Amino acid sequence: MKARDMERLGVLRMLSAACTNELVSLTRGPDGVLSEEEIMSLVMRAAKQRKDSIEQFEKGGRPDLAEGEKKELAILEEMLPAQMSEDEIRTAVRAKAAEMGVADKTGANQLMGALMKDLKGKADGNIVKAVVSEMFV
Numbered sequence: 001m002k003a004r005d006m007e008r009l010g011v012l013r014m015l016s017a018a019c020t021n022e023l024v025s026l027t028r029g030p031d032g033v034l035s036e037e038e039i040m041s042l043v044m045r046a047a048k049q050r051k052d053s054i055e056q057f058e059k060g061g062r063p064d065l066a067e068g069e070k071k072e073l074a075i076l077e078e079m080l081p082a083q084m085s086e087d088e089i090r091t092a093v094r095a096k097a098a099e100m101g102v103a104d105k106t107g108a109n110q111l112m113g114a115l116m117k118d119l120k121g122k123a124d125g126n127i128v129k130a131v132v133s134e135m136f137v
């Protein structure tokens with residue numbers, strides 16, 4: 001607030017409201033406490049919503065609205081842990097496939113489920129899906 005950064009303040013207020021809504025939906029009441037994992041989940045969900053909005057605004061020919069969403073996304077991404085690169089994801093996919101004995105497309109869904117459980121919050125699910133699809137085509 002003192003820095004007069006209204007965009008950052010707006011994002012923080014949105015997250016505060018999302019935390020309160022989550023607490024109420026979990027029947028803990030607005031005075032309850034969320035775990036760090038639950039808060040990270042909220043931030044990831046907000047970032048995903050921003051990415052979807054950016055895509056829709058760009059498809060709809062509204063670059064002005066997409067620009068605002070991009071700024072909010074950048075602020076949210078600062079709060080998230082660093083994401084794995086595509087090469088790191090590729091290495092993790094190969095290791096998990098070898099561990100599970102997946103050699104063809106038939107086990108790709110099980111592999112994808114196990115990978116998303118292991119890489120939750122560390123990697124973008126769309127990139128993981130693309131790497132798995134690429135490996136077993």
